[in-house]
Amino acid sequence: MKKFYGQRAYVQSAGVRNDMEVDGFSVAVCQELGIELSRHRSRSFEEMQEWGDDLSQFDLIIALSPASQRMALELTRHFHLDIEYWPVLDPTGLGESREHKLSAYRQARDQIRERMIGRFGAPTEGAAAG
Secondary structure, eight states: OHHTTTTSSSSOOOOOOOOBOOOHHHHHHHHTTOOOTTBBBBBBBHHHHHTOOOGGGGGGEEESHHHHHHHHHHHHSSSSEEEOOOOOOOTOOOOOOOOHHHHHHHHHHHHHHHHHHHHHHHHTTTOOOO
């Protein structure tokens, strides 16, 4: 989001749980578009709230898995905000070789990019579209 739309909106990434750093294949395929993820760390909805992000202050939550959609709905049932579910390929565990795994991750990355552009429009002028 930040690569495409800059500071137009406050964006925070969270998941159902925080059990690992960002996957190396995700880092590799995003780097192909000039998006740096190597220092990014995943965090859970609970950690997000503990660190001071009030979910009621967000306008939109985009869930990329049914589990994250359920969690977002549960945590925000008393708030007025939109929750969208974007079904995208889960590339973890797909492919036998490194190239096949990278291909699956590229497919997921491209699905997310297409959904972002469809939802929020063309990237901000000066931002790289990849």
